Structure formats: structure tokens, C-alpha cells
Amino acid sequence: MNETSKNMQLNATDHHGQGGLREMIALALPMVISHGCETALIFTDRVFLSRLGPVPMSASMAGGLASFTMMTFFIGLIGYVTALAAQYLGAGRKEKSALVVSQAVLISLLAAPLILAARPLGHAYFEFMNLPAQQLAQQRVYFDILLYGAVLVLLRTCLSSFFSGIGSTRVVMFSAMVAMVVNIIANYGLIFGNLGLPALGLKGAAYGTLFGSFCGLLVLLATYLGRANRHEYNVLKALRFDRAVMSKLLRYGSPAGVEMFLNLVAFTTMIMIFHGHGPVTATAVTIVFNWDLVSFVPLLGIQIGVVSLVGRYMGAGQPDIAQRVARSGLKMACSYSLVILFLFVALPGALVTIFEPRQADVLFKQAAPLATSMLRLAAFYVLAEAVIVVFSGALRGAGDTFWAMCASVTLHWLLVPVLAVFLKVLALPPLAAWLALVAFILIFSGVFYLRYRSGKWKALAVVGDGS
Structure with a gap:
């Protein structure tokens, strides 16, 4: 019996502690x-490239976002494995959790060649956004390399x-740490030509990202196929197509996939609009969104x-405890965001200078004041x-994915026009446009709360009897 099963049995007798902040921290902190x-992996790449x-820094941001956008429908779709596995676990049918993974792997193997085939669409999109020629050339290279690692x-x-x-979130944490460390070391060598490796610049950053992702995958795969996990979840028996489980994954995961794809298309389009405004705005926005990444991801x-805890307690028929989970998650999220708020208000200039190039750069000096104001x-x-x-996580964990999709997509696509x-x-200044985006985000936080x-x-x- 692993640690997760013991915790589930403990919670069955300790109803008072279920859904509380301690349980949320234990699961969510990893x-x-x-x-x-x-x-840190992405942020370090861009800091290295800013040197x-x-x-190159702007090209890596826009190219990386575009490549990720090509994958997002499938990432959102198969990401619903979290909620389904949690609900099956909560319903006492853990053997079906591995069946969900098998269906997601089938989708992934079918999706990879489709994503690669759509590469010309990414190139056409770059042309349409009228980017500076120097950035466009480097952006294509970075985009192409990352797409091969889909x-x-x-x-x-x-x-x-x-x-x-x-x-078992500690496994995910360890995998991410391995990917980060490998990526940083590889990029340090491949971007600048250190550690006896060739200096590949922007290409080196892309290759390092792929190598780090591969090593992270090996950690997850070794644990999933390990003896303890194989026996507890009947992993080998689950290596098959299951129509009912596939149907459920497609039904509830597709809205999440559509949402993720449309949202990232909108977000990438906003980045491209800013970049099309000129090199100064492009540099400022790239710096700000790198720090936004730190605050959001x-x-x-x-x-x-x-999503995991709400799904688990909804699967167990305990919506009141699922509601307690949401309150605990809000306390944890707001505590983290208050720290970020302080940094953005108190130290914006210092945060911007982290991206200063090795040699004096006129473009950076022009962009720094704008980036500082946007960060505030x-x-x-x-x-x-x-x-x-x-x-939105609470709604998705419970299965309210269609409404969450519509609201989130509406928010992002209102921001584009x-x-x-x-x-x-x-023809207003970039700071005025940025202020409008901030106002819309504040409004939509209220919409999600009301739902x-x-x-x-x-x-x-979502998980009924026998399904």
C-alpha cells in the first residue's frame, strides 16, 4: 500500500481534516x-539569450509560445487525466486511473505527427504579424526545433x-527538477560554447530544452512502470484501448483542450501585436512577460x-469537502501572489536590469523605463x-469544463481587439494598452468567482456507477 492509499484511508476516518489547508499544501506544494x-527553465533560457x-530573447519568447500553441489543444485534452484519475481514485476504482493514461498516450502518439504537419501554419502566422526581419529569421529556427520535441x-x-x-505529486516535482537542471547545464554549454560544447546561440537554447524534457520524461516513465505502481494500478493490463474511458476523456478533456488552444493563440497574438509595435516595445513586453511567467506558472x-482534490471528493460524493478544498487553494494562491505583488511594486527596476545584455545596448536602455512601468x-x-x-480549477475538477472554457476564451479574445x-x-502608447489589459483581468476574476x-x-x- 503506497502513501496515497494510506492518506485516503486516514481521511476516511478523519473527516474534519479533509479539504483543509494542510492537505492542500501537502498535495499542491510539490x-x-x-x-x-x-x-526557472524557461526564464533561465531567456536570461542567457538576453546576454x-x-x-534573440524576443525571438525565443515568441517562437517558444508559438510552438507551445501548436500543442495546446492536445495538452489541455490529455491534461484532464488529472481530474479523471482523481475521480476514479475517489470512487474506489483505481485500476481505471491507468486506463485513462493509456488512452492519453494513444492520443499523444497520434497527435505528434499532426502537430509537425502544421508547421507551415506557424511560419505563415509569423509573416502575417509583420515582425522585424532579424527577429523573424531567428524565431523560425527556434520554433522549428521545439516543434520536433512535441x-x-x-x-x-x-x-x-x-x-x-x-x-503522487513528489514524482512530478522530481521530474521537473531533473528537466530544469539538465536544461540549464545544456543551455549554458550550447548557447555560449562552454563545457567543451559548440556555441550554437539560439539553437543551443532549443536543443537544451528538448534534452531536459527528455530526461524529465524518463523519470516519470521509470516510476510509472516501476513494480509498486504497476501492481497497484494494474498498469500492464491497462495498456489497451478502452472505448468507454476514451469517450469520457474526449468528452470532458476536449473543452479544456479547446480552451487552452484558443487562449494561447490569443495570448501569442497579443505578444505579436506588441512586438509589431516596434523593437523597443517588443523588448519591454518580453521582459515583463518573463516576470509574469514567474508570477503565474x-x-x-x-x-x-x-483539480485533483476537488475531483477526488466529487468522485466520492462529498461536494462540501470539495468546496473546502477551493477555499484552501485560494488561501495558498493569495499568499504566494502577495509576495509577487510586493516584488513588482518595490523592485521593478532591479527585476528589469536582470535582462540587461553583456555589452551596452541602446535598445535595452530605451525599453527599460517602459518595462519598469508595465511591471508596476x-x-x-x-x-x-x-x-x-x-x-477555474474547482470548476474543472467537478466537471464544469464547458462553462470554464467559454469564460476563459471570452476573456482572452476580448483582450486581443x-x-x-x-x-x-x-495609436495610444503601449502603457495605456497595458493598463486596459490589467483592467479586463480584474473584471474577469469576479466572473469566475460568481460562477x-x-x-x-x-x-x-463525471464518474457514475460502472462508468
């Missing part, structure tokens, strides 16, 4: 750390989601914890992000 590692100049990202998502769903670890404004929405992440009008039509407050999600049943 996920916060693992997402923090993923953030070469603002253009299958690594998808398979990592499958296994990470399974371990998150059953509560670890919150996704808390969201996964909320970003402090206004960090708490709103915490609210959105937690309550607002930004275009401010920058392109009204959660309505309580409709408590009546949903």
Missing part, C-alpha cells in the same frame, strides 16, 4: 515547486497528470492540486490571477 522549475542581445511534451503531460491525479501547480501595473492583477486559477484598437487604431459561488458545479457527476 506541484508549485515543479511548475516553478518549469518557470546575446534583445533580439511528443516529449505530450507524453510528459500524460504521466504528470496521472501522478497529480493520484496525489507556479499558480498552475496550485490549480492542479485543486502588473502588480494590480497578480491577486486576480490567483482568484481565476483557483476557482482591445489591444489592437489601442495600439493600431488609436463558483452559484454552486451549480456541486450537482455534476
Whole structure:
């Protein structure tokens, strides 16, 4: 019997402690750390590339976002393994949790060649956004290399989601730490030509990311196929197609996939609109969104914890405890976001100078004041992000994925025309457009709270008897 099973039995007799902050921290903290590692991985890449100049840094951000966008539908779809595995575990049918993983792996293997085949669409999109020629050339290279590693990202998502769903989040954390360390070492060597490796610049950053992802996948795969996990979840018997489980994964995971894809297309388009405004704005926005990554991505670890625990207690027919989980998640998320808020308000100039190139750069000096002002404004929405992440996680864990998809997609796609009008039509300064984006995020945090407050999600049943 592993640690997760013992905890489930303990909770069965200790109803009072279920869904509390202690349980949330125990499950979500390793996920916060693992997402923090993923953030550090990306952040370090861009800091390294900033030493070469603002253009490689901007190209890596836009190219990396575009490559990730090509994968997002499938990442969102198979990411619902977390909620399904948790609900089967809560319903006492843990053998079906591994069946969910098998269906997700099948989807991943079918999706990888489709993603590669869509590469010309990414190139056409770059052309359409009218980017500076120097950035465009480097962006294509970075985008192409990362796209070849799509299958690594998808398979990592499958296994990470399974371990998150059953509560074994330390495995996910260790995998992310391995990926981060390997990536940083590889990039240090391949970008600058250290450690006896060739100096490949931007290409080196992409190759290092793929190698780190591969090593992280090996950790997850070794644990999933390990003796203890094989026996407890009947992993080998689950290596087959199951129509009912596949249908359930497609039904409830597809809205999450559509949401993730449309949201990232919108977000990437906003980045491209800013980048199309000119090199100074592109540099400032790249710096700000790198720090926004630090503020936001670890919150996704808390969201996964909320999805997992809400799914588990909804599967066990205990919606009141699921509600307690959401409150615990909100306390944890707001505590983290308050620290970020302080840093953005008190130290924006110091945060911006971290991205200063090795040699004096006129472009960076022009962009730094704008980036500093934008970072101060970003402090206004960090708490709103915490609210959105937690309550959307609670809704998804319960199965209210369609509403969550519609609300989230609406938010992101309202921001695109607002930004275009401010920058392109009204020709207002970038800071005014940024302020409008901040205001919209604050408004939508209230929308997610009201949906959660309505309580409709408590009546949903994703895992029924025998299904």
C-alpha cells in the first residue's frame, strides 16, 4: 500500500481534516515547486539569450509560445487525466486511473505527427504579424526545433497528470527538477560554447530544452512502470484501448483542450501585436512577460492540486469537502501572489536590469523605463490571477469544463481587439494598452468567482456507477 492509499484511508476516518489547508499544501506544494522549475527553465533560457542581445530573447519568447500553441489543444485534452484519475481514485476504482493514461498516450502518439504537419501554419502566422526581419529569421529556427520535441511534451503531460491525479505529486516535482537542471547545464554549454560544447546561440537554447524534457520524461516513465505502481494500478493490463474511458476523456478533456488552444493563440497574438509595435516595445513586453511567467506558472501547480482534490471528493460524493478544498487553494494562491505583488511594486527596476545584455545596448536602455512601468501595473492583477486559477480549477475538477472554457476564451479574445484598437487604431502608447489589459483581468476574476459561488458545479457527476 503506497502513501496515497494510506492518506485516503486516514481521511476516511478523519473527516474534519479533509479539504483543509494542510492537505492542500501537502498535495499542491510539490506541484508549485515543479511548475516553478518549469518557470526557472524557461526564464533561465531567456536570461542567457538576453546576454546575446534583445533580439534573440524576443525571438525565443515568441517562437517558444508559438510552438507551445501548436500543442495546446492536445495538452489541455490529455491534461484532464488529472481530474479523471482523481475521480476514479475517489470512487474506489483505481485500476481505471491507468486506463485513462493509456488512452492519453494513444492520443499523444497520434497527435505528434499532426502537430509537425502544421508547421507551415506557424511560419505563415509569423509573416502575417509583420515582425522585424532579424527577429523573424531567428524565431523560425527556434520554433522549428521545439516543434520536433512535441511528443516529449505530450507524453510528459500524460504521466504528470496521472501522478497529480493520484496525489503522487513528489514524482512530478522530481521530474521537473531533473528537466530544469539538465536544461540549464545544456543551455549554458550550447548557447555560449562552454563545457567543451559548440556555441550554437539560439539553437543551443532549443536543443537544451528538448534534452531536459527528455530526461524529465524518463523519470516519470521509470516510476510509472516501476513494480509498486504497476501492481497497484494494474498498469500492464491497462495498456489497451478502452472505448468507454476514451469517450469520457474526449468528452470532458476536449473543452479544456479547446480552451487552452484558443487562449494561447490569443495570448501569442497579443505578444505579436506588441512586438509589431516596434523593437523597443517588443523588448519591454518580453521582459515583463518573463516576470509574469514567474508570477503565474507556479499558480498552475496550485490549480492542479485543486483539480485533483476537488475531483477526488466529487468522485466520492462529498461536494462540501470539495468546496473546502477551493477555499484552501485560494488561501495558498493569495499568499504566494502577495509576495509577487510586493516584488513588482518595490523592485521593478532591479527585476528589469536582470535582462540587461553583456555589452551596452541602446535598445535595452530605451525599453527599460517602459518595462519598469508595465511591471508596476502588473502588480494590480497578480491577486486576480490567483482568484481565476483557483476557482477555474474547482470548476474543472467537478466537471464544469464547458462553462470554464467559454469564460476563459471570452476573456482572452476580448483582450486581443482591445489591444489592437489601442495600439493600431488609436495609436495610444503601449502603457495605456497595458493598463486596459490589467483592467479586463480584474473584471474577469469576479466572473469566475460568481460562477463558483452559484454552486451549480456541486450537482455534476463525471464518474457514475460502472462508468
